[in-house]
Amino acid sequence: MSNKTFTDKEINLLSKNQYVKSVSSKGITYTDEFKRIFISENEKGKLAREIFEEYGFDIDVIGMKRVKSASNRWRTAFKENGELGLRDTRSINSGRNVERELTLEEKNTRLEAEINLLRAENELLKKIRFLRREDEELVISPSQKYTLIRSIIEKFRLKHMVTYLCKIAGVSRSGFYNYFSIKSQERRKQQDKKDEILKENILKAYRFKRYKKGARQIKTTLAGQFKIVYNLKRIRRIMKKYGIVCPIRKANPYRRMMKATKEHRVVPNRLNRQFKQGVPGKALLTDITYLKYGKSQKAYLSTILDSSTNEIMAYHISDRLTMELATDTLRKLKKNRNYRKVKGALIHSDQGTHYTHPDFQKLVKKLGLIQSMSRRGNCWDNAPQESFFGHFKDEASIKSCQNLDELNKEIKHYMKYYNHYRYQWKLKQMTPVQYRNHLLKTA
Structure with missing residues (x-):
């Protein structure tokens, strides 16, 4: 699910599309007709992006992450249940009672809790700003969000606010309780102790003979000089965790982006070296x-x-x-x-x-x-x-x-x-x- 929220202008623009059933600041509900059209066009070989654009959706507004999650969800539903799987049955199958109306005091408490959580998130973003590249989007991990929620609840003595704050932060309630369970905390402490030993060994190889190294050079240096064998994925995980960065020969971010999004498309050589066309601008x-x-x-x-x-x-x-x-x-x-x-x-x-x-x-x-x-x-x-x-x-x-x-x-x-x-x-x-x-x- 995308964390991107829509502005009032974007909501107004999306609601005019005939294939949108409803739209809020946090999400879109598409019509069953559009889902069927999408599956039909997708089976013909069209990309998800092309289908959405063809039927009046601006990708810059809704975001590729939301397009991908919707297309994966519809394909899975169609594969399992056919066209019935594409139907929106939430209003039919909903068996929950309508929630009681909150009192004015409860509403104010919720709003205060939400404001305090947003303030805490902004403070955290300021702290981690210098740990990332300027052009890279700042993202708060679920574990950081769990810690923020707990600190807000303890600081302002909020009761029965876990579910609401988890919903605001975009994390699961069960994940919050699991993160602070005694078992999970003990497991993390043990893992941190192991990682500290791994980190010291990796730094030995990283600093060996003064020259800085990447993950593969560290792996071979550990094996050749220190007789220590670590998996390459483990080395990369520790380097990421403790901010050990090779200053040379960094991966091309554009190439990585191309592979991740699969949006970049190569077209045929139509010119075929016919440079002199005899017509200016041809x-x-x-x-x-x-x-x-x-x-x-x-x-x-x-x-x-x-x-x-x-x-x-x-x-x-x-x-x-x-x-x-x-x-x-x-x-x-x-x-x-x-x-x-x-x-x-x-x-x-x-x-x-x-x-x-x-x-x-x-x-x-x-x-x-x-x-x-x-x-x-x-x-x-x-x-x-x-x-x-x-x-x-x-x-x-x-x-x-x-x-x-x-x-x-x-x-x-x-x-x-x-x-x-x-x-x-x-x-x-x-x-x-x-x-x-x-x-x-x-x-």
Whole structure:
């Protein structure tokens, strides 16, 4: 179940969808008709995301976590009971008596307890803020929530509030009682003692010969130097528990995201190296490169190049390799007055995370372009774009720039020079802009 709550604006937007039965700040109830449609479309091979978008749901509003949990639940129900399993029978089968109306004093007590719990959660988030990366979402674990609930109950002397506070915190009541049982506490103490011994051994290998190591190097060092054999999963668990981090060769977060979400989609190589189409705007190429400047500073440049004329149609510079680097370049292409839409126009790239991302692919469709991708690990499929980056790095004075503003000015100056004044032998000894005008006249 997703922890995402809906705003009043989002609730109003979702309630207008004909396939929504009811919606609150915490969840959606879909119609039985939509569930049947989903199963039917899903069996044809459509992805859950595609089905939801096709029937008017904004994924950014409802969230992929909620989409996945709903689709898994419906598939399981359909597999076990067929179409009957998709029916919402809660109102029919509910045998509980209607809860009595709370007194004003009880309502106030509940509200105070909820406010105090939220305050405690905010305090905890402040404490753990520096233990995580800036771009990573802060998440409170169930064990931390159980501790907060207990501290709130003891501090404010609240009685019969466990069920209510567990519901507010999004944890189970049985889990709360189990966490503080004598058996569980004793088991955790014993586990902590064992983990302390494991931690000391792992740190020996981690610090061996001064060089920092990752989990696999620690495992082999423990076995080779200290004759200690630990499972790789155990080593990773202890490293995570005690914050032992290898500072080098960290896993690529974008690649991990791709595997986890399965939203990223590779498209075929539709361009097939047919770079010279003879029509400006027919075949566009895009890519990202890094630029080193100043005192070991790094920036990233994203460009869109017209392969028929070699003209740079749009570019964007950033000091961070974010998703916006690719999407902002596309938006700049749309604003370019010299860009003309051509029927059947392609935009070609490699299989990088930025170009397989749903947001980029959605924007490509919105601009009326057909997407094409190079074969995996084949730079020749995007040769003109790679060639441009090579000439650009050789000719522009990038290393002499001391800050991002200077770099921006240098790149802007070079792009103007490249498009308007740099003559190219293969363009009939014309500049890209001259060659574009030449093609338009002869068309």
